[in-house]
Amino acid sequence: MTQINRILAFGTFALLNAVSYSAHALPSCVSATSDSDGDGYGWENNSSCLVVASSGASSGGSQLPGCQSANSDTDGDGFGWENGASCLVGGGIISNDDAQSSGTPSCVSSASDSDGDGYGWENSTTCLVTASTGQISDDAGSATSNGIADDAGSSTSNGVLQDDGSNTTNNGSTNNSSTNNGGSFTSGTGGGAVISSSSLTTVASETVSVSSAGGDLFSTRQVGDFQLMQNAWRAWRAADGYDWNQSIYTNNNGTPVGWSYDWGPGVPGASGRASDDYYVRSYPELIYGIKDEFRTSASKSEIGFPVRVDTMPVVQIDYSYSAPQYGAARPVDASVNSAYPNGTTINGERNVAVESFFYESDNGVCDDSLAVTRNNGSNHVYEVMVWLDSGAERLPAAARDFVTNVTLRGDDYKVYTKGSDPRYIAFVAQNPTTAGTIYWNDFIDWSRLNAHRVSELFGARSNSVQIQDSWCVANIIVGTEIFWGAGNFDLYDWTITQRQP
Numbered sequence: 001m002t003q004i005n006r007i008l009a010f011g012t013f014a015l016l017n018a019v020s021y022s023a024h025a026l027p028s029c030v031s032a033t034s035d036s037d038g039d040g041y042g043w044e045n046n047s048s049c050l051v052v053a054s055s056g057a058s059s060g061g062s063q064l065p066g067c068q069s070a071n072s073d074t075d076g077d078g079f080g081w082e083n084g085a086s087c088l089v090g091g092g093i094i095s096n097d098d099a100q101s102s103g104t105p106s107c108v109s110s111a112s113d114s115d116g117d118g119y120g121w122e123n124s125t126t127c128l129v130t131a132s133t134g135q136i137s138d139d140a141g142s143a144t145s146n147g148i149a150d151d152a153g154s155s156t157s158n159g160v161l162q163d164d165g166s167n168t169t170n171n172g173s174t175n176n177s178s179t180n181n182g183g184s185f186t187s188g189t190g191g192g193a194v195i196s197s198s199s200l201t202t203v204a205s206e207t208v209s210v211s212s213a214g215g216d217l218f219s220t221r222q223v224g225d226f227q228l229m230q231n232a233w234r235a236w237r238a239a240d241g242y243d244w245n246q247s248i249y250t251n252n253n254g255t256p257v258g259w260s261y262d263w264g265p266g267v268p269g270a271s272g273r274a275s276d277d278y279y280v281r282s283y284p285e286l287i288y289g290i291k292d293e294f295r296t297s298a299s300k301s302e303i304g305f306p307v308r309v310d311t312m313p314v315v316q317i318d319y320s321y322s323a324p325q326y327g328a329a330r331p332v333d334a335s336v337n338s339a340y341p342n343g344t345t346i347n348g349e350r351n352v353a354v355e356s357f358f359y360e361s362d363n364g365v366c367d368d369s370l371a372v373t374r375n376n377g378s379n380h381v382y383e384v385m386v387w388l389d390s391g392a393e394r395l396p397a398a399a400r401d402f403v404t405n406v407t408l409r410g411d412d413y414k415v416y417t418k419g420s421d422p423r424y425i426a427f428v429a430q431n432p433t434t435a436g437t438i439y440w441n442d443f444i445d446w447s448r449l450n451a452h453r454v455s456e457l458f459g460a461r462s463n464s465v466q467i468q469d470s471w472c473v474a475n476i477i478v479g480t481e482i483f484w485g486a487g488n489f490d491l492y493d494w495t496i497t498q499r500q501p
Helices: 003-012 016-024 096-101 440-458
Strands: 041-044 047-050 079-082 085-088 119-122 125-128 183-185 194-198 206-211 220-223 226-229 245-252 255-262 285-292 314-322 348-350 352-359 380-389 402-408 411-418 421-429 435-439 475-479 482-499
Touching: 183 440, 220 245, 226 245, 285 482, 314 440, 314 475, 352 440, 380 440, 402 440, 411 440, 421 440, 435 440, 475 482
Parallel strands: 183 402, 380 421
Antiparallel strands: 041 047, 079 085, 119 125, 194 482, 206 245, 220 226, 226 285, 245 255, 255 482, 285 475, 314 435, 314 482, 348 482, 352 380, 352 475, 402 411, 411 421
């Protein structure tokens, strides 16, 4: 994005909310008390309303004064705060002709402009918030507000959140289900020309082991553009006296890479005890990018990571694995996974998880020296995690931290933020498969748009911090968080393809 375009955006653009209020003629509020936060916008009779003279909020029946800058609208509700007073973001809308002359298409939905700078990201390209943004008709022929389908239909605009078909008119903050629904969401398409592709390569067969008897808890082996890591980071949580063991291997038993483990039966329900099953013992993993100061799978010049959030290419991940468990069997006390009814006999608890860590760069450059993770000097700012598979007993956070259900490219996930960590979001696949394709941008972009406002949108317990465009995505990692039991993980295919947006 050029500096000229960015200046144009800040000087002249208006958020869709202001456009929608004029186009749809929001009713005046009956009482100014419905405006609980003093932003000039209330909620009455299950509908938005505008606080005007009739409700005691302004004089002459006119709307609030226009904001000088859209940046004063910090929560994206169409109202800002300037010079000690509320203002309406609505002056100087960029025309469609101006957008076309600049070579930048008009956005379909203002929700794609996650940082409020006048530019969005739709269909894998930059777009400009203009006067036509959001003017998409639903099934009944009326224009939708803010790109969200109204109660006459259930259509969505560019994958923006919708409810599950109920007659809900606000921005997803309520619906007819106690669990809410994040709707269907797709971040762009499969992308354009291939920039790079990294797959598992054939290397010498080797097994590296660690156990209660000793060994390197963090040993690594290089596999092409990837780095295989033991990462038995919480081995001390194993039951006292149990002879635990874990091994990572390359080209063993006909598979490119994998690991085996035996962390013992644990002690169910023993909160606070060293062997409590709720503690993760290890996360053997395959790293792509920078893990920390000491572990980098390949340089930025080779794989393009770390990369700024706002310049991240379209990332496609193709995978195939097997992950049997064969530890000492025991019944589940109470299952959190519908695939495991209460009383089911299980042989261990682990997930199969993909994640990216985000770091903040002092100079805005995402380079090979980016990640600092030790002690209080860490510049880690966020983690997006996706559980491709899960067991019967564990969730990414507490059950009360559930956010919503969301469908990404036809696959269903439950979303969790974490009350104890505002720098985290997790997606849990509800119909796991051992082979498939995921588009990593879908999870990052959904999080960019929603994670910092899930309380308002879905009634969730905890908002996370807002992902910033200037942050750096340091890596893409796949591994298994192991809570207890014995098993192995064999990765047959792990291909990361980067394409132009």
